[in-house]
Amino acid sequence: MSRRSLAATTAALAVVALSALSACTSTAPPPGGAAGGGPVQVRASDTACEVSVTQAPAGNVSFSVQNTGTKVTEFYLLGTGDRILGEVENIGPGLTRQLIVEVPQGGQYTTACKPGMVGDGIRGPFTVTGNVPGSAEGDALLAGAVSGYKRYTTSQVEALVTRTQEFVDAVKRGDVEGAKQLFPVARTYWERIEPVAESFGDLDPRIDGRDDGEPGVEFTGYHRLERDLWVTGLQPDSNAMADRLMADIRELQARTAGIELTPLQLANGAKELLDEVATGKITGEEDRYSHTDLWDFRANVDGSQAAVAALRPVLDQRDPALGPVLDQRFRDVDVLLEGYRQGDGFVLYTALTEQDKQRMTQAIDALGEPVSQVAAVISA
Numbered sequence: 001m002s003r004r005s006l007a008a009t010t011a012a013l014a015v016v017a018l019s020a021l022s023a024c025t026s027t028a029p030p031p032g033g034a035a036g037g038g039p040v041q042v043r044a045s046d047t048a049c050e051v052s053v054t055q056a057p058a059g060n061v062s063f064s065v066q067n068t069g070t071k072v073t074e075f076y077l078l079g080t081g082d083r084i085l086g087e088v089e090n091i092g093p094g095l096t097r098q099l100i101v102e103v104p105q106g107g108q109y110t111t112a113c114k115p116g117m118v119g120d121g122i123r124g125p126f127t128v129t130g131n132v133p134g135s136a137e138g139d140a141l142l143a144g145a146v147s148g149y150k151r152y153t154t155s156q157v158e159a160l161v162t163r164t165q166e167f168v169d170a171v172k173r174g175d176v177e178g179a180k181q182l183f184p185v186a187r188t189y190w191e192r193i194e195p196v197a198e199s200f201g202d203l204d205p206r207i208d209g210r211d212d213g214e215p216g217v218e219f220t221g222y223h224r225l226e227r228d229l230w231v232t233g234l235q236p237d238s239n240a241m242a243d244r245l246m247a248d249i250r251e252l253q254a255r256t257a258g259i260e261l262t263p264l265q266l267a268n269g270a271k272e273l274l275d276e277v278a279t280g281k282i283t284g285e286e287d288r289y290s291h292t293d294l295w296d297f298r299a300n301v302d303g304s305q306a307a308v309a310a311l312r313p314v315l316d317q318r319d320p321a322l323g324p325v326l327d328q329r330f331r332d333v334d335v336l337l338e339g340y341r342q343g344d345g346f347v348l349y350t351a352l353t354e355q356d357k358q359r360m361t362q363a364i365d366a367l368g369e370p371v372s373q374v375a376a377v378i379s380a
Contacts, residue, residue: 038064039098042113044091045069049113049122058106058130060264060379063099067091071116072279077101077126078110082201085109086268089117090279100375102262104134118214135263135379141314142263142378149266149310150259153193157253160189164249168242171225171234180229184287184295184345187222191299192306193256194276195269200255207248210286221245223289230289263311267375270307273300274371278364282357284349294346297360298337304371305330311378319377322370329367336363 039062041052046069065075065088075097076087086101103109106128112121136142163186170179190197190208198204207221219227220241228238235241277300280286287293308315308326316323336359340346352360 038062040064042066042075042111043068044073044075044113044115046071046115047122049075049111049124051111051124051126054125055127055129056103058104058128058132060100060102060135061128063088063101064096065091065099065113066096067093069093069115074114074117074121075099076112076114076121077103078112078123078201079107082110084199084201086265087272088268089272089275099268100264100379101268102135102264102379103128104132104262106130118212141317145263145266145310145314146261149307150261152306152310153196153256153259153261156189156193157256160186160193161249161253163189164246167225168246171229171242172239174234176229176234179225180290183222183226183229183290184292187292188295188299190222191296192303194300194303195265195272196256196259196261197252199259200252203248203252203255207245207252210288221248223286226287226289263314263378264375266307266311267378270304270311270374271368271371273304273307274364274368276300278361278368282361282364287349291348291350292346293349294337294340298346301330301333301337301364301367304367308371308374311374315374315377318380319373322373322377325370326367329363329370333363333367336360 040056042063042065043050044065044067061077063075063077067073070093072093073091074087074089075091077085079085085103086099088097088099091097109126109128110123111126112123114121136146163182167179167182167186170182197207205217205221208223209217209219209221210223211219211227222245224241225238225245228234228241277297281293281296281300284291284293286296308330312323315326337346340352340356
């Protein structure tokens with residue numbers, strides 16, 4: 001999971017306008033872009049989010065996001081209520097990342113660059129014109145992929161509700177050791193479906209935000225209770241925080257029941273989950289109090305593999321050589337992670353050496369390369 005104590009997270013598309021948040025001022029967009037037949041060009045600096053066009057026709061919209069600043073950045077396409085339609089994360093200085101998002105319905109959208117990966121971002125309006133059938137309409141394989149992944153998401157959310165209730169009940173009865181054991185188990189189901197869960201920009205920071213000192217951001221959710229359990233001891237408001245977490249998880253369940261996914265969201269989400277591990281979780285910053293990070297690693301890889309598996313019939317038809325490569329790279333990561341098993345869980349992250357972390361980064365990066373090709377195959 002990424003550092004989300006902000007109001008907006010995962011999966012995007014469309015064309016980005018440029019604008020600034022609060023003190024930032026708008027800048028004229030650079031020439032070129034979608035009108036020329038190529039991707040929309042985005043130049044993301046520490047103070048601006050410049051895009052080549054502010055309008056695109058409905059369908060698949062491609063972005064090429066170049067980080068010209070000094071901070072790691074992210075790029076998003078947001079819909080109504082800050083719902084994330086597509087995103088690309090962890091774009092280091094000097095790097096360029098590609099994003100393809102399916103936007104079949106015309107309307108008003110918002111683009112955002114997030115220097116430092118914090119805050120609401122440098123935002124701009126974006127217009128999608130016209131309407132087109134979704135890619136899954138009339139394509140049995142794509143429709144099957146979406147419906148299959150939707151069933152997977154539903155089952156994971158049901159387990160998330162059950163396990164989080166068990167965790168919350170343990171917190172409220174003061175069973176610290178029981179709650180500690182349940183904490184990484186409950187979060188497994190969140191981490192498996194993180195791209196879908198994070199797409200609700202208001203819920204994600206309440207459920208999964210970290211105490212990163214952002215002004216005006218209340219520290220709630222899993223990680224607030226993690227701190228109470230492992231560091232400070234249960235607080236007078238821990239029970240209230242537990243109830244609030246449970247309410248937010250149930251709201252997530254209600255919202256995901258009606259969510260409509262596109263094949264590209266599955267493909268982008270599979271890569272986002274691996275990026276979470278390779279560039280975020282690998283630092284140990286997420287589960288910083290409990291050091292149960294390897295449970296999250298395992299769950300992120302599981303979620304990525306589930307999304308790829310749903311799309312596999314399409315991949316086998318359109319690029320038969322890609323599937324076997326994906327299979328081998330997932331096996332390589334599985335073997336590595338299973339080497340850190342301890343009972344029904346994993347060793348604490350503090351037990352890993354720098355060499356262990358380096359091996360994990362290399363394996364995840366090697367897997368991420370073929371997974372990054374899935375979106376292009378699906379959108380072809």
